[in-house]
Amino acid sequence: METIKRRVDLILAFCCILLCGLLTVVVTWQVASRYLLSSPGAQSEELAKIMFVWLTLFSAALLFGEKGHMNIGLLCDSLSIRWRLSLQILTSVLILAFCVAILVVGGWDAVGRTMRQTNAAIPYLSTGQIYLALPICGVFSSFYCIYNIICDWQRLAAVISTHRPETED
Structure with a gap:
């Protein structure tokens, strides 16, 4: 899992x-065309906005x-390691639910609804293609949530097993 x-x-x-590199190039071109050529392009400004969001x-x-x-770790830092890990797992589960529901499902719905709408400044780019950043980011964030849940669960299991009182035979 660590390799993945x-x-x-x-x-x-x-x-x-x-x-970041492409954004720097586009913004530099936007500034240069505005001041040197007195002709700022609407396409470069819109492209910079899209790249910034992505x-x-x-x-x-x-x-x-x-x-x-x-x-805000004020509450979490004052808890024992068991409760801290349990709270981290709960938080990751809630964030996972948000990522899946809002970013992946909602983002994919937004992509589907806007795939036929063209961008006013960049007509060869549809609004749905711009919104693709939402489900993609949601998938990556969901992966990280699942990874964090697994790691925290393993650490919690290790803490519980090391602090378990031994029974006498």
């Missing part, structure tokens, strides 16, 4: 690096995989 996670991390990191969603999934997402 590392490969998924590499795929997401590559996508984020590629999107970069944000992919980066959020990657950060989620590293457990770098924002949390």
Whole structure:
């Protein structure tokens, strides 16, 4: 499972690096065309917005995989390791439900509903293609949730087995 996670991390990191590089090129072209040519392109501005959204969603999934997402650990840090791991598992299950219901299912529904709508600034790109970032990000985030649940479950099982009072024979 760890090997799969590392490969998924590499795929997401590559996508984020590629999107960040392309976003830099597009924004640089937008600024140059605005000031040097006095002709800013609507396509480059729209493309920059789309790439920024994709970069944000992919980066959020990657950060989620590293457990770098924002949390308030005041309550969790004061609990014992058993309760902390149990709370982490519960939280991951709730986040998994959100990722599947909203990002994957809802995102796929949005893609299906908008696949025939063309973008006003970039007519060769449909709105559904832009919305594909939602279910893709949802699948990656769901994978990380499942991975975190399995890892936390294994750590919880190890903690329970090491702290189990021994019975006398």
